[in-house]
Amino acid sequence: MPRELDVFGILLPTLIPLLLASVVLQGLLDKLLAGVYRAVWHPALVRLSLLTCIFCGLTLLLS
Structure with missing residues (x-):
């Protein structure tokens, strides 16, 4: 995994x-899963875990 990305002369960590x-992918999935959130105990926790899973998946995909 590259450690830094050059964006218009600014070095950004790859994780940003x-x-x-x-966040964008989670927002799209959030729109698709709007009806499912009514059936879960804690919707905010499900959203956070979904974001975490997407972020970890993208990080593993890059490495």
């Missing part, structure tokens, strides 16, 4: 763009 991509 991955986190932003994870």
Whole structure:
């Protein structure tokens, strides 16, 4: 995994763009799973765990 990305001359850690991509993907999945959240005990916890799983998956995909 590259340690830093050069974005218009600014060096960013690789995890920042991955986190932003994870937030976007989680937002899309959140729209798709809107009806499922009514059946779970703690919707915010499910959303956080979904974001964590997406972020970890993207990180493992890159390494």
